[in-house]
Amino acid sequence: MLERILVDNAETYNACLQERIEAWKLQRKSITYRDQQDELTELRKDERFQWLACDIQRDPLRRVDRAFKAFFRRVKAKSGKAGFPRFRARARYDSFAFSLPVCRERSIKIPNVGDIRARGGRSITGREKLCTIKRDGNRWTASVVCDIGPAPEKVTVSTAVGIDVGLTTLATLSNGVEIENPRWTRKHERRIADAGRVLARKQKRSNNRTRARQALRRAHQCAANARLNYIHHVSKWLISTFDLIVHEKLNIHGMSQGRLAKSIMDAAWGILLYQLKYKAEEAGVWVVPVNPRGTSQRCSNCGEVVKKTLSQRVHSCPNCGLELGRDHNAARNILSLGMSDAGASLQNLALLPSGGLK
Ligand SMILES: [Zn+2]
Structure with a gap:
């Protein structure tokens, strides 16, 4: 039954999309969600369309509507490619x-x-x-x-932390704690890469290819599960340890699409932020995003700009003599940006709890 619903909804989705495209091409007319909903009501007078609940049948209409709204928003924002809504293959619906x-x-x-x-x-x-x-x-x-x-009231801030995302570690905190990527990440990466190569060698439309595709999917699923689990652990610890958590604003469009390892890191970071956000909401903890520009170059002690390339892992300030790990310095800058945003005072830094993830 569930499969049948998906097949039906995929068809409805594509039909709705086509109708909108053609109406525009032929008559310069834009069709709205309401138009299509009325049409569906009309169609449902036929018994053949009644086996599926109306609410579920309307779901693809809502999706097409959302896809167009998002498309027009991207066109308006002029941020990169707008990406016109696409038809969807059954297998991908x-x-x-x-x-x-x-x-x-x-x-x-x-x-x-x-x-x-x-x-x-x-x-x-x-x-x-x-x-x-x-x-x-x-x-x-x-x-x-x-x-x-309603969400509980926000707590008064007595402990605060800034987080910097790294390339080698999942995150570095402003108190110097580094949250490692678990050892198994590499194992999963290798398994995904291997499965991908095996799949590429299989003949199109063969049973072997189907099996290889399933193996690849399992590899992805396995990695995703392990990652999710680990990140829950990290986010829970952060929320229960700190009242104010400052992080850099994530630039989703700027994220990499090339290297596997890098893209997995980006995904992990995105999930961590999402989890922090909703767990903070439930716990009344503050989670504040800041613009990360300059945070890796500026000295977190005296404000001097110390230029360094990506490969330079240590911040060493010629002005005040501060010497810190590059990410540690950045995390401290992120924290102070967030503190001024949140209106909290830097004096509270003294109350920072020490010690790492247990
Ligand atoms: Zn300095």
Whole structure:
């Protein structure tokens, strides 16, 4: 049933996209979400369209609408390529969403389908708002958005930290603690790279190729799981140790697409930020982004600009004599930027807890 929903929704998605494109090409007319929703209502008078719940059927309409809105926003912003919304192959159409799901102890109710057994994950708190069912290789996952009421008040800041992302370590903190990349990262990288090479050698449309593709997917999944787990550990520790966490604003468009190791690092950093953000919200902790410009060059003690190339790993200030690791210096700068942004005073630095990740 779930597969069937995806196939149906993929078709609806492509039809909606095509309709919008053609209406524009032929009549210079732009079609809105409301137009397509009305059309769907009309179509649903036919019995053949009624097996699927209306809410689920509307999901691709919403997605097409979001895709166009995002496209026009990018055109307006003139930031790089705007990327026109694309048609989606069935095999790549992997999820659908519906609102107000009913989640029980061991099952989730999908409209017109019934209760589907579900296990694991966090038990649900608050009021369920939205559910997304996703096909992930041969697994299916459900994520549920819940309303858990207003966020708690922010705490008064007595401990603060700045974080700098490195190339060799996951992060360096302003108190000098380095959060390592776990040893297994390299192992996973190698496995993904190997699986990719094996896949490239297989003949198109062969069974061997399908198997190789599954192996590659498993390798990616395995790495992603391990990474997620580790980053939960890190973010939880940061949130429970500090009241104010300052990080550099992430430039997603500037992120690398080339080297595997680098792209995995970028992904890890993105996940860490996301986790920090929502965990901070729940705990009333401050998480403040700052513009990182100049933070690696400026001396965190006297403000002198000390030029260094990317390969120079040590900051050594000719003006005040401060000598620190490059990332450590940057993290201290990031912290003080965040402190002035948040209006907290630098005196509190004395209260910095020491010691690393346990
Ligand atoms: Zn200095």
